[in-house]
Amino acid sequence: MNQRLASGHEPLDSVLGGGLPANAINLIMGRPGSGKTILAQQYVFRNATAQRPAIYFATVSEPLEKIVRFGQSLDFFDRTAIGTSVFYEDLGTRVSQHGLTGVTEQITTAIKERRPGLIVIDSFKALHAFADSHAEFRGFLHELSGRLGAFPVASLWVGEYEDAEIGSMPEFAVADAILDLTTARSGQRDLRFLEVRKLRGSGFRSGLHAYRLTADGMHLFPRLADAPIDEEYTQSDVRASSGIPALDDMLEDGYWPGASTLIAGPSGSGKTLLGLHFIFNGARQGEPGVIATLQENETQLERVAGGFGWSLNEPNIEVMYRSPVDIHIDEWAYELLQAVKRTGARRILIDSVTDIRMAAADPTRFREFCYSLMQRFARQGVSIVMTFEIPALFGAERLSDDAVSPLSDNVVMLSYLKDDGSIKRTISVIKTRASQHDPAIRQFLIGRDGIALA
Amino acid sequence: MLPSEAKGRQAGRVLQVEDRDRALYSISAVGNMVGLPVATLRTWEDRYALVVPDRNPSGHRLYSRDQVEQLRFIKTRMALGLSAADAHRLLAEQLGDGLPTAQAGQARLLILLVEPDPYAAEYQEYFLKTEGFEVEMAFDEEAARRSFEEKSPSLAVIELLVSGGSGLSLCRYVKESSGVPVVAVSVLECRDQAIEAGADAFLLKPLDPLQFVSTARDLLGSSSFLHEPPRALA
Numbered sequence: 001m002n003q004r005l006a007s008g009h010e011p012l013d014s015v016l017g018g019g020l021p022a023n024a025i026n027l028i029m030g031r032p033g034s035g036k037t038i039l040a041q042q043y044v045f046r047n048a049t050a051q052r053p054a055i056y057f058a059t060v061s062e063p064l065e066k067i068v069r070f071g072q073s074l075d076f077f078d079r080t081a082i083g084t085s086v087f088y089e090d091l092g093t094r095v096s097q098h099g100l101t102g103v104t105e106q107i108t109t110a111i112k113e114r115r116p117g118l119i120v121i122d123s124f125k126a127l128h129a130f131a132d133s134h135a136e137f138r139g140f141l142h143e144l145s146g147r148l149g150a151f152p153v154a155s156l157w158v159g160e161y162e163d164a165e166i167g168s169m170p171e172f173a174v175a176d177a178i179l180d181l182t183t184a185r186s187g188q189r190d191l192r193f194l195e196v197r198k199l200r201g202s203g204f205r206s207g208l209h210a211y212r213l214t215a216d217g218m219h220l221f222p223r224l225a226d227a228p229i230d231e232e233y234t235q236s237d238v239r240a241s242s243g244i245p246a247l248d249d250m251l252e253d254g255y256w257p258g259a260s261t262l263i264a265g266p267s268g269s270g271k272t273l274l275g276l277h278f279i280f281n282g283a284r285q286g287e288p289g290v291i292a293t294l295q296e297n298e299t300q301l302e303r304v305a306g307g308f309g310w311s312l313n314e315p316n317i318e319v320m321y322r323s324p325v326d327i328h329i330d331e332w333a334y335e336l337l338q339a340v341k342r343t344g345a346r347r348i349l350i351d352s353v354t355d356i357r358m359a360a361a362d363p364t365r366f367r368e369f370c371y372s373l374m375q376r377f378a379r380q381g382v383s384i385v386m387t388f389e390i391p392a393l394f395g396a397e398r399l400s401d402d403a404v405s406p407l408s409d410n411v412v413m414l415s416y417l418k419d420d421g422s423i424k425r426t427i428s429v430i431k432t433r434a435s436q437h438d439p440a441i442r443q444f445l446i447g448r449d450g451i452a453l454a
Numbered sequence: 455m456l457p458s459e460a461k462g463r464q465a466g467r468v469l470q471v472e473d474r475d476r477a478l479y480s481i482s483a484v485g486n487m488v489g490l491p492v493a494t495l496r497t498w499e500d501r502y503a504l505v506v507p508d509r510n511p512s513g514h515r516l517y518s519r520d521q522v523e524q525l526r527f528i529k530t531r532m533a534l535g536l537s538a539a540d541a542h543r544l545l546a547e548q549l550g551d552g553l554p555t556a557q558a559g560q561a562r563l564l565i566l567l568v569e570p571d572p573y574a575a576e577y578q579e580y581f582l583k584t585e586g587f588e589v590e591m592a593f594d595e596e597a598a599r600r601s602f603e604e605k606s607p608s609l610a611v612i613e614l615l616v617s618g619g620s621g622l623s624l625c626r627y628v629k630e631s632s633g634v635p636v637v638a639v640s641v642l643e644c645r646d647q648a649i650e651a652g653a654d655a656f657l658l659k660p661l662d663p664l665q666f667v668s669t670a671r672d673l674l675g676s677s678s679f680l681h682e683p684p685r686a687l688a
Contacts (some may be wrong), residue, residue, distance in 0.1 A: 150574035151575055
């Protein structure tokens with residue numbers, strides 16, 4: 001029954017449970033530069049038709065000419081639509097001369113004459129300056145929303161609203177949907193997020209969803225936050241070898257398929273190498289694998305692999321290298337999910353999960369992200385090995401602060417050991433689920449064939 | 455318009471707004487639209503010189519929408535027993551007051567609009583008037599009943615929530631006391647109740663202007679030009 005206004009960008013529409021409500025008042029709030037106008041124009045060009053055109057009203061915040069001029073740099077901006085299915089109108093002159101009554105009159109006339117399917121008012125917040133009192137603005141708001149509600153038109157009210165104004169400005173009560181474009185500081189950078197603050201008549205995906213602004217408009221990466229699923233699924237009984245027979249013995253014949261394994265250890269202890277054993281072992285048995293690396297690029301990784309007789313060019317190997325600089329963890333996750341789907345991968349190496357943790361906005365987000373990702377792969381029977389760096393070179397007392405290890409099915413610990421004036425490497429299995437592992441601490445060497453347990 | 459004609463028409467047809475006096479239909483298209491042989495149209499044109507189409511540079515006849523409806527008027531009157539000559543004479547009389555053709559005919563088509571929401575009423579009135587209809591407004595049930603008795607509208611548009619939800623009883627009243635077609639409108643999805651109460655069509659609000667106007671036109675019949683109120687016809 002509820003019709004939807006699509007953005008043309010499927011991830012955004014899916015966050016909104018199918019799209020913004022049509023025939024409704026939708027409010028887009030955000031700071032300057034957050035992409036409000038871009039998003040509004042994205043909706044305009046996606047939905048405007050000659051029969052049900054879109055009208056973009058510019059008020060007094062930004063000159064109409066400027067909106068159009070910068071709009072042209074967007075890929076979806078269609079010059080041929082201007083004047084036929086998309087109309088830009090200046091509301092600033094009218095409101096300056098005739099006040100808010102002039103606004104209502106101009107919009108009503110436009111509705112009658114153009115019969116639009118979509119109306120944008122940018123900036124709506126700027127109209128407050130033309131009311132002498134709160135009562136006057138509420139009266140204007142009541143009449144405008146009444147007139148918009150009496151016609152099958154979706155409207156987007158755009159404004160540079162602050163978070164605190166949600167409770168004080170009456171348009172937020174009138175709005176059927178509120179999209180908040182916000183930023184969050186993470187280290188030295190600002191991350192952009194979209195949050196649905198209100199959506200009448202529909203469910204939506206809550207929380208902060210990262211986005212980027214490109215010439216295509218908004219690219220949204222819905223927050224990977226899967227709710228627990230009770231539904232049962234079947235698992236294979238054939239275990240996945242770690243690629244190191246002696247370690248398989250310690251694990252009681254390798255990992256269960258679909259298991260998540262954390263390889264923890266200090267820098268240089270052999271975590272990546274242990275992960276490569278797992279991937280190449282699988283690849284040579286016909287199980288495609290994806291190496292999702294944020295540490296070494298392909299050239300660097302090829303050199304590492306080549307040193308042990310492997311090549312990234314071997315069949316069944318896919319490398320997904322992404323720089324940890326300016327990474328969005330959800331964007332990265334969707335790319336990994338696509339890579340796994342495309343290659344039919346059964347094994348994944350994430351090197352390292354430490355980089356993902358650094359890119360996550362906060363520990364809670366990191367935990368739910370890891371949970372969601374592990375659950376998705378577990379249900380597909382895809383095994384994950386994740387490397388995790390521990391700061392202490394010797395005698396680490398704890399694995400982490402943020403619960404990656406509790407979420408993982410298995411934890412394998414690599415350590416350094418001082419012995420007779422030299423440093424030796426040790427491996428131990430700290431935790432396995434549904435297995436009886438060997439609790440011994442074993443020394444290992446790294447040779448031409450990789451890791452060999454002493 | 456005959457009630458059976460109105461019920462047989464397809465609701466929801468999209469209607470393009472166009473200039474009513476613009477010549478755009480070929481003679482064969484008009485023959486199909488009106489249900490008359492092309493030869494008859496040519497004969498009437500020569501004999502009565504009343505409905506005379508334009509000619510394009512190649513000499514082909516092109517009829518306007520007004521002219522199509524004038525031909526439908528003639529055909530309808532002939533079906534009621536008039537001769538072709540009398541039907542043409544009647545049409546000439548109707549057009550004789552010098553008004554533009556569309557206005558001359560549609561001035562008689564009155565639609566009673568029962569809509570308590572002033573904003574919705576304003577749009578609906580505007581769109582109906584744009585199509586050439588006369589509109590009588592009523593904002594509550596009592597005013598609606600009074601207007602219905604006094605004005606004898608050709609069609610009633612009834613918002614079902616009028617006067618706190620009296621729309622259904624108003625639908626019944628209109629249907630039981632006349633053959634006037636009724637369009638029920640509401641923000642509530644209550645099509646079945648509306649139809650059961652006698653409404654000929656139900657539209658969900660907010661009303662799409664094209665769908666609204668074409669539903670009204672469909673219920674009044676495409677040959678509504680120079681239409682007479684159903685009760686007068688009966």
